Amino acid sequence: MSTSVSSISNPKLSLNILTEGDIRQIHSATLEVIESVGVKFPSPKALDILKAHGAKVDHETMVARISGDVIETCLAKAPPIFTLAAIDPDLDLPLDGNHSYLGTDGCGVEIIDAFSGECRRSNKQDVYDVARVADDLDAIAFHWVPISAQDCPPESRGLHELEAIWTVSKKHAQTETILDERQMRAAIEMAALLAGGKGELRKRPLLSIMQCTISPLAHDTGSLEAGLIAAEAGLPVGFMTMASCASTGPTTLAGNLVVGNAEVISALALMQMAYPGCPVYYAAAQTAMDLRTGAYTGGGPEDFLFGAATNLLADFYNVPLSMGAFATGAKEPNWQAAVDNSFSSFMAVSTLSDMLLGAGLLHGSRIFSYEMLLMDAEIWSILHAMFKGIDVNEETLALDAIREVGPGGTFLTHSHTVEHLGQLWLPTLMDRRTYSAWQVKRDGAREWALSRARQILSQEPLESLDPALKIEFEKIIETVEQG
Amino acid sequence: MSEDLLAEITESVIGGEPETVIALTRQALEMGLEPMEIINQGLVPGMDIAGEKFSRGEFFLPHLLIAAKGMQNAMELLEPELVARKQTFKSVGTVVIGTVQGDIHEIGKSLVGTMLSANGFKVHDLGVDVRIENFVSKIEETRADIVGLSALLTTTMIGQREVIEALVEAGLRDRVKVLVGGAPVSQSWAEEIGADGYAEDATGAIQVAQKLMGAKS
Numbered sequence: 001m002s003t004s005v006s007s008i009s010n011p012k013l014s015l016n017i018l019t020e021g022d023i024r025q026i027h028s029a030t031l032e033v034i035e036s037v038g039v040k041f042p043s044p045k046a047l048d049i050l051k052a053h054g055a056k057v058d059h060e061t062m063v064a065r066i067s068g069d070v071i072e073t074c075l076a077k078a079p080p081i082f083t084l085a086a087i088d089p090d091l092d093l094p095l096d097g098n099h100s101y102l103g104t105d106g107c108g109v110e111i112i113d114a115f116s117g118e119c120r121r122s123n124k125q126d127v128y129d130v131a132r133v134a135d136d137l138d139a140i141a142f143h144w145v146p147i148s149a150q151d152c153p154p155e156s157r158g159l160h161e162l163e164a165i166w167t168v169s170k171k172h173a174q175t176e177t178i179l180d181e182r183q184m185r186a187a188i189e190m191a192a193l194l195a196g197g198k199g200e201l202r203k204r205p206l207l208s209i210m211q212c213t214i215s216p217l218a219h220d221t222g223s224l225e226a227g228l229i230a231a232e233a234g235l236p237v238g239f240m241t242m243a244s245c246a247s248t249g250p251t252t253l254a255g256n257l258v259v260g261n262a263e264v265i266s267a268l269a270l271m272q273m274a275y276p277g278c279p280v281y282y283a284a285a286q287t288a289m290d291l292r293t294g295a296y297t298g299g300g301p302e303d304f305l306f307g308a309a310t311n312l313l314a315d316f317y318n319v320p321l322s323m324g325a326f327a328t329g330a331k332e333p334n335w336q337a338a339v340d341n342s343f344s345s346f347m348a349v350s351t352l353s354d355m356l357l358g359a360g361l362l363h364g365s366r367i368f369s370y371e372m373l374l375m376d377a378e379i380w381s382i383l384h385a386m387f388k389g390i391d392v393n394e395e396t397l398a399l400d401a402i403r404e405v406g407p408g409g410t411f412l413t414h415s416h417t418v419e420h421l422g423q424l425w426l427p428t429l430m431d432r433r434t435y436s437a438w439q440v441k442r443d444g445a446r447e448w449a450l451s452r453a454r455q456i457l458s459q460e461p462l463e464s465l466d467p468a469l470k471i472e473f474e475k476i477i478e479t480v481e482q483g
Numbered sequence: 484m485s486e487d488l489l490a491e492i493t494e495s496v497i498g499g500e501p502e503t504v505i506a507l508t509r510q511a512l513e514m515g516l517e518p519m520e521i522i523n524q525g526l527v528p529g530m531d532i533a534g535e536k537f538s539r540g541e542f543f544l545p546h547l548l549i550a551a552k553g554m555q556n557a558m559e560l561l562e563p564e565l566v567a568r569k570q571t572f573k574s575v576g577t578v579v580i581g582t583v584q585g586d587i588h589e590i591g592k593s594l595v596g597t598m599l600s601a602n603g604f605k606v607h608d609l610g611v612d613v614r615i616e617n618f619v620s621k622i623e624e625t626r627a628d629i630v631g632l633s634a635l636l637t638t639t640m641i642g643q644r645e646v647i648e649a650l651v652e653a654g655l656r657d658r659v660k661v662l663v664g665g666a667p668v669s670q671s672w673a674e675e676i677g678a679d680g681y682a683e684d685a686t687g688a689i690q691v692a693q694k695l696m697g698a699k700s
């Protein structure tokens with residue numbers, strides 16, 4: 001079990017991607033869209049709340065037009081800072097604008113089996129196993145449900161997935177697979193048991209919720225209603241736009257940001273209308289459609305730019321951001337995967353996006369690979385080292401050491417060298433051997449990543465969940481299954 | 484003169500000007516051209532050329548879809564004229580398509596639908612989150628040859644099986660071929676639930692649909 005998480009904080013690198021003026025223009029365009037075009041909220045419950053707050057509601061089309069003032073006033077109620085609590089408080093994740101955390105990706109549909117290598121449909125045991133490996137990695141700060149527990153009934157699947165994760169890990173969990181009121185209430189009940197009561201859960205939310213918007217300019221009934229229930233219980237709720245250039249959003253990147261922004265902030269405003277001051281976050285994974293096939297790309301320069309730009313919007317609204325990164329479309333952990341995942345994560349961290357999703361999936365978030373998970377963790381460790389930047393001070397300028405070593409000498413044996421060795425990055429998956437050493441097995445990152453995962457999986461599972469709670473969880477799940 | 488107009492219609496389909504396609508089609512009708520002539524010598528060649536350009540990589544998806552939209556709009560205008568003449572434009576086959584209940588993923592399903600209609604199928608798109616009985620009644624009403632079921636969630640793919648079961652119950656299973664697709668769907672799932680075909684993308688969907696039509700006739 002990991003006892004710490006590796007977050008990126010106090011970054012020394014930054015990126016200028018949008019000016020303050022740009023952000024203001026995107027913001028005003030967004031308000032104009034929400035006010036004049038409107039956003040579809042296909043939930044009578046949501047429409048009633050919006051109407052009570054002055055929105056113009058068309059009950060037939062379910063489109064609400066909300067004035068810019070109302071949106072701004074509501075957003076101002078959202079807490080700028082809150083903590084994603086972990087079962088082990090040492091693993092808490094303060095979302096204070098000064099940290100980037102990496103989570104696993106979700107929710108895949110197939111898994112490349114760690115032992116047989118077969119790509120097959122995922123099940124509950126896989127959720128449990130992936131959580132064990134993710135728990136072991138310091139780079140992974142929180143869990144998303146990584147893959148679907150397809151051997152469990154659809155009506156309770158989201159709960160089985162959470163149970164599997166909580167059985168073996170004390171890190172924070174975030175889920176995107178709970179889309180209906182009944183499962184949401186049950187998930188809250190489970191989380192409350194874990195936290196020691198509903199009041200405790202509100203103080204220390206061990207679970208956070210992610211819902212999607214439907215680009216362009218619409219929301220989903222189940223997602224809205226489940227989101228409202230989570231917000232009522234004080235669980236952090238985020239709404240994710242996946243506006244895609246040229247299909248569900250304009251081709252132009254700025255226009256795409258406007259469409260996605262309108263969806264996200266209209267949903268966050270709704271949460272604030274219903275439960276003022278409830279913790280909410282911005283979530284996004286915009287992309288560009290593949291021009292030849294219409295496919296979801298999950299990589300490419302547009303994705304990378306969105307990755308950096310979106311946090312500026314979230315900062316403007318003073319709420320944390322959960323940003324889709326590491327979402328390569330590659331079919332194996334290969335060159336494309338490394339390019340996609342390095343750029344996307346670099347860009348998102350460059351503006352200090354609070355949460356990054358997510359490590360481990362291939363084929364546009366569809367296939368889980370242990371190799372990819374370990375490789376993504378290594379990319380994270382490179383970022384961690386890079387964003388420390390270059391410290392310039394008396395000690396790091398090393399004048400004394402330079403003087404003592406002098407022309408033609410060596411730093412290898414100097415005490416200054418040894419004192420600062422810890423600052424140099426050490427790979428676990430990069431091949432820095434000789435050519436002949438490589439020739440023996442012609443192995444590399446993929447084999448090493450897999451063997452590390454197998455090693456973790458071969459250990460006796462450490463179930464940290466109290467068996468009495470597990471029994472309670474099973475009862476709750478059973479009740480949901482019995483309708 | 485009429486040849487020029489038909490050529491212009493072809494051009495406007497390829498050029499992606501749905502409004503112009505409509506205007507020219509109306510003009511052609513007013514000039515007394517036969518609807519069949521407009522379809523076979525104006526619209527269809529335009530769609531064929533757009534399709535070829537797309538396969539060659541000269542056209543991107545939006546070009547192709549705008550061309551299809553132009554053609555579709557014109558067909559709507561021509562439909563009543565055909566009916567008045569007791570004629571029917573013979574489509575390759577009739578397809579009912581939709582995303583199963585509980586699932587709101589639309590992009591892939593609509594793409595498959597549009598590409599099928601661009602390839603000569605008559606497509607009835609029921610949208611997303613479609614109830615089982617709506618599939619059944621639409622299949623009955625349109626005497627569809629094929630039903631396309633899209634599911635993007637592991638929790639909703641089960642809906643594909645339920646539609647198949649409902650078709651058996653309604654006594655329609657022998658009359659309609661079932662085609663399935665979507666992110667979590669695979670050939671083995673298609674076989675498991677007794678579907679007739681599976682395709683991973685829209686191009687594949689057209690090929691499988693054409694094959695199923697061949698098997699039917």
Ligand code: B12
Pocket residue numbers: 106107108109147148176177178179210211212213214215216220222223240241242248293294295296363364365366585586587588589590591592594595630631632633634635636637638662663664665666667681682683684685686688
């Ligand atoms: C875009 C997207 C969305 C958009 C959809 C926008 C829209 N208007 O359709 C939004 C943001 C709304 C969305 C919402 C959700 N999504 Co979503 N989404 C995706 C994503 C990234 C791409 C889908 C897409 O549009 N691809 C582009 C099109 C062109 O491809 P396609 O859909 O696959 O279709 C092609 C083929 O599959 C095939 N095909 C499709 N249908 C058919 C039908 C037939 C008959 C045939 C022959 C072929 C065929 O041909 C198509 C064209 O080439 C996928 C991941 C992925 N890579 O697939 C997740 C994904 C499907 N979504 C997922 C989830 C979880 C959700 C949500 C539940 C999230 C939430 N908490 O709100 C909600 C769903 C709510 C609901 N009730 O349905 C998961 C499903 C996981 C699972 N285990 O089930 C996925 C896999 C992502 C992930 N890893 O988390 N999503």
